[in-house]
Amino acid sequence: MTIVELIGTGCVVLGIPFFLSGTIGLLRLPDIYTRLHALTKADNVGLGFIVLGLIIQSSSWLEVIKLLLIWFLVLMASATSCHLVADAALRKKIKPWTREK
Amino acid sequence: MIDMSSGTKRYTFSTPAAVAWRLAFFGCLWLLLSGGNMASWPFGLGTTLLATWLHMHLPARQPRRLRFASIIRFLPYFIGLSFLSGVDVMRRVLHPRLPIDPALVDYSFIIDHEGGRILLANCVSLLPGTISARFRHDKLLIHSLDKRLPVVETVRDLERRIAALYSAPPAAEGDDP
Structure with a gap:
């Protein structure tokens, strides 16, 4: 294994705990709004590390541009859908969970 | 046209x-x-x-040109914040006592054009502890994961950086977005 492969694989592996904590958040958090936090943010960082890892190992510039494009499109889509889900939940008058005093 | x-x-x-x-x-x-x-x-x-x-x-009003040099300066800041927000969520959901104390926070835009506002609303969802829940005209309703976070101050700082991404308002001539 070359040093480049090692760093690249390391980055991909580093992405996994973020995806995992997104899913744990989905299970542990109390309501739709807090779950959105976990899914958008943790998964974005997870994807960021995986894309970075693949870029480090990639062999052509075209592949790098493609990977960056995927990262950018997912980022836009996840921020937009996060907002749309939250907005729809507010419209349905779903009350955000609060910690009791 | x-x-x-x-x-x-x-x-x-x-x-x-x-x-x-x-x-x-x-x-x-x-x-x-x-x-x-x-x-x-x-x-x-x-x-x-x-x-x-x-x-x-899709409606395209008030197109503004983005400044390339400013985007390059904005990117490290943006990537740093998204990383921190991922770490923040990870810390909270893995903590045995689930340290969250959510609240809704009202926010008023300073940026006066729609493109900048949409970009800000999207970036807010990637900041540590905040997502943009409702976006109406010049108001943004932010869902915060923790009451104690300085939401308004943080978003205001982000808004100033986003405002700096855009060049001055275009003249009457049409400007390609």
Whole structure:
């Protein structure tokens, strides 16, 4: 294994705990709004590390541009859908969970 | 092309050249994503046409040009914050006592054009502990994961950086977005 492969694989592996904590958040958090936090943010960082890892190992510039494009499109889509889900939940008058005093 | 008939300035992109440019742009995007796989083109062509149609029919008011140098300066800040927000969520959901104390926070935009506001609303969802829940005109309702976070101050700082991404308002001439 070359040093480049090692760093690249390391980055991909580093992405996994973020995806995992997104899913744990989905299970542990109390309501739709807090779950959105976990899914958008943790998964974005997870994807960021995986894309970075693949870029480090990639062999052509075209592949790098493609990977960056995927990262950018997912980022836009996840921020937009996060907002749309939250907005729809507010419209349905779903009350955000609060910690009791 | 600017349609001045309806009081407010409305920018439409319906000249043949404008349609051709958009078709070419979305077609190249597909080419890049599909890696030149010819079998994907029946689907790709439909997507390209749909993207072009959507791009021409979605409202596009007050187009502003983005400044390339400012974007380069903004990116490390943005990537750093998204990373921190991922770490923040991870820390909270893995903590045995689930340290969250959510609240809704009202926020008023300073930026006066829609493009900047949309960009800010999207970036807020990637900041540590905040997502943009409702976006109406000059107000943003933010859901915060923790009451104690300085939400307004943090978002205000982000808004100033986003405002700096845009150049001065365009003159009456149409400006390609």
